Amino acid sequence: MKPNLSFQQFIQRGQVIGMYRKYMRLTQRIADKTTRKETREWIRGDFDRYKHETDTKRIDVLLAQASRQYKEL
Numbered sequence: 001m002k003p004n005l006s007f008q009q010f011i012q013r014g015q016v017i018g019m020y021r022k023y024m025r026l027t028q029r030i031a032d033k034t035t036r037k038e039t040r041e042w043i044r045g046d047f048d049r050y051k052h053e054t055d056t057k058r059i060d061v062l063l064a065q066a067s068r069q070y071k072e073l
Contacts, residue, residue, distance in 0.1 A: 006056075008056045009054070009056060009059075012056060012059045012060070012063070015063055016047070016059070016063065019063060019066050019067065019070070020043070020047050022070060023043045023066075023070065024040065024043065026070070026073060027039050027040050027043070050062055
């Protein structure tokens with residue numbers, strides 16, 4: 001059974017999924033299949049590392065960090 005999410009956690013969940021999708025779409029531009037696969041695995045691993053994070057402030061910090069890194073790409 002899934003835990004009940006607060007409204008803030010519900011919103012953040014959507015933001016995290018959206019950020020993950022943005023990163024994955026960005027990898028479609030990588031021509032080399034091996035590099036694309038390795039990049040996707042790296043992104044997936046990074047998101048998996050924090051998938052059990054429940055502190056909303058920490059999640060906000062992680063989202064801001066991911067957004068800054070995305071803009072740098």
